[in-house]
Amino acid sequence: MGYFKDAPVRHDSAIDQSTVTSPQMSKFRLSPSTETDTAHKFHVRKATKPAELRKAVSFRYLAEGAANVVYEMVPYDVYAEDLDDAPFIFYELGSDDTKVCRSLDVTSKVLRVCKSSPKLPSGLSIKNNFEDVIKPLFQSGFEHYLMHHDHIALSDSAGSELKRMFKNRPLKAAKGSTASLDTATGLLLPNVASVPGHTLTIEIKPKWLAQSPNAPEDAHRCRTCAVRAMFHHKQEKTKKAYTICPLQLATGNSDLIQIFISGSLKPREDGSWKVEGVPDRGVIVAAMTAYLATGPGHALLGHIRELQEQHDPHGVLDLDPTDPDVQHNLRLAMTLRDCSLFVTARWHDKSNSNSSEATPPPTPTPGSKSGTLTVEVESKLGDLDFKSPEKLEDWKEKERELVSQGWYAGNTPGEECGVATKPGRK
Template sequence: MSTVQATGSHVDPRVPVLPDGLALKYVAEGAANVIWRISLPDEQLTPPPTVIEEYSETTPPPSDIDIDLDIGKENGTVTANGANAPIITDYSHLLLRLRKCLPSSESNLLAYEYLSSVIMPLFPPGVMVGQELVKLPPALVVRANDTLHHLERSGVRPSHRQQLYLAGDPRPTEQQMDEGYAFLLEDMTPDTSVGEFLLEFKAKWLVQSPSAPENWNRCRTCALRLRKYNKAIKKGKHAEWRGLCPFDLVSKDPKRAKNAVRRILQHPRSEDEKLVERVTTALMNSPQLSILKELQASLDPKGILKADHKSKEFLTAMTLRDCTFYVKVSPTEVQARLGDFDVKSGEAGKSEYWIRNEHELIGEGWYTGTEYGDHPWKAEGLEVVCRV
C-alpha cells in the first residue's frame, strides 16, 4: 500500500491576486526559482478590486477589508477560495518566489497541489516554511525579468544563473513558458541588528542508497561530491571535496554531529565552540532530521536503479532528498524550517541523469572508495569514510 496519501483536494484556482504595482527587490536565486522581497507602495495600500470577484450583501468592498495573510500556521496552509479569499495588505514578513523557464520544473499550480496534498501532510505544524499560492499578474513578471536583465548588465547577477529568466512573461522577446501563479513564503530573513543570522543547507541522502554495493564505504552524498570534484578538476574548475556528511548529522553522536554543524556554520563561526554546541543541540532535538530520514527510507526501498520513476513514492523521496534546511540563529534561540520542495518529475532527462549517476558511482568505485586516481583524500589520514 502506498505510504503517501493525498489528503488535500484539487487546488481551487480562485486564490489571492497580487497587485501589478508591487515593489520588487532581488534577494537570491537557485536553479529553478528567484526570490524577491516585495512591498506595496503607499498609493496602493487599498487592495485592488480584482482580489474579490463578486460582491454580496454581506461582503464589504475591498477598500473596507483589512486581512493579513498568516502563512506561519498549519504548515503555511490557508483557505483562499472564491469570494472568501484573503486580501493581503502586509508583505513585511513575506517573500515572493517566481519560477524560471525550466522544462524540467512543474508549474506552480501543480507544485502547490502536490505540496498541499502530498508533502504538507507528512510533517507536523511548524516544521516547514510557511507558503501559499497566489495569482500572478503578467505585468509583475515583466518588471521582474527587466530587473534580472539589469542585474546581468550590472554584473550583480551570478554568472552561472544568467541567460535564464522567469516564466509567465508574455513578451515574444522573452523565453516563453506559461505561469499564472507564484508562492508567498514565510520570511526567514535574520535581524542582523540583534545578532541573528541564517544558515541554509541541504541534508541530502540521510540513509544509504539501496543501490549501493554491500561493501560500500561512503554514503551516496559524499560519493557523489567526490565524483563531481574529480570531474571539475579535470576541466580546470574549482571544487570542494570536503563537505557535510549527512550520516554525521543523523548519527545521534554529539561529536559527529558537531563535525557536521561546523561544515554548516563555516569559518569563522565554526570556531565558536559555544555556537557549535547550541546549533548541534538544536538540530539533534529538532523533528526534521528524523522525519526526513524515516521518509526517505520508506518511500524508496528499492533504489534508483530498480524503482518505478513514475511512482509518487519514489518521486517524493527524491524531492525530500533535495529540500533545504533554513536555520535562523539568534542570541536566544535556534529556529529550523524545511523548504524548497521542488517537485521531482523525472522528466526532461532527469530520470536518465539519476540512473547514469548511480551507475557511475557504482562502476567507478566511488561508493567503495576504490576510484582510480591520485586525489587529496587518498593522502594518509584523509580518506573519506562514512559511517552509519
C-alpha cells in the same frame, strides 16, 4: 538553493524551538506554529491611489535557482531617489470585500516566480503537489516545519516589473542564463533570512540521510559522500570545507555537527561577517548543535530519513518500470533527498537596553538570569517541489556511474563518512 542566506530582512515565524541560555543550556521547549493551513488567494497590482502607498511595497531581486527566481519585498519609499522603484500592493479577495495587506505582513515573505520551460512545473502545480503529496507526509507532528505556500496572481504591471529586475540582475547571478519568467502567478513563502542584530540563519542540505539501496555491500562511502568525491574529482577541486556526512548528521554526531556549524559561521575571505551583530558565536554554535544533535531538529531529520527509506527501499537501479506507484514513491524519496533545512538562531540579551522592538525577545526560560544571553533555535523545511518523472533516467545514470566507477568504494582521509567510520569497518 540558498535564497535566504544573507538578505537582511525580518523573520517573524513562530516555530518549534530549542532554547539555550548562556552559560547554561536549558530544556528544549515546543511552541505551536502561528501559521495556518487556510488557503488564501492573493493578487498583486500597482498602487494607483495616494492612500495605497502606505501599504505598498517594492520588489528586490534576491536570488535564483535552475527553476525559479526569488524576490524580497520592502516597504515602498515615496521619497526614494530611484524613480524606477514602482509601488505595488498585495490584496486578498474575500467573499464580501477586497482586503489590502499591510506592507509589514508582506515584507516578512518572499515571492517565488517560476522560470518558463515546458519541463518545469507551474506555480499552481507546485502549490497543489505540496498540499496533496508533500504535506501529508508530515502530519504526524512535523507539519509545523513546512513553509506555508500562498499561490498569488500577478498583474501585468507586476509581471513587467519582475521581468525588468530579472533582466537587470547582477551579471554574477545571471551566469550567462537566457531564461525567461512565467509571471502570471507566483508563490508567497516565509522569509527565513538572517536579520542583523536579531537572528542568524544557516541552510543545510540533509541529502541522503540513509545509504543508497544500490550501494555495494563493501562500500566505504555513503551516497552523498560518493557524489561529492566524484564531483570534486571531475572539477579538479579540493574537498569543500565545512561539509558534513548526512549519516553523521542523522545520527546526531555532536562533535562533527559542531565543527560543521562553526565552519558555516566563519567570516568571508575578506574578514567580514555574513551577518553583523551576532553577540556570542560560541553560544550560537552550541545552541544550533544541541538542536540538531539531540533536540527537535534531530527528531525532524530522523523523520525525513524514515520517509526516504520507506519510499525507496530497493533503489533506482532495481525500480519496476511497470509500477506507477513505485515510480511515484521514488519521486517522493528524491524530493526529500533534495530539500533544504533552514536553521535559525534568535537571541536576546536582557542587559542590552537598545534591543529593537521589531523582533520581540523570547520569554526567559527557567534558570535564565538577568543580563544573560538567551538563544532560541528554530527551523523550516524548504525546496520540497515534487520531482518530475522526467528525472528518472538521470537518477539511474548517476547511480550507475557511482557504482561502476567505484566512488562508493573510495575512502579519502579526513572524510568522516558515516559508512567508513561505522564500528567494525576496516
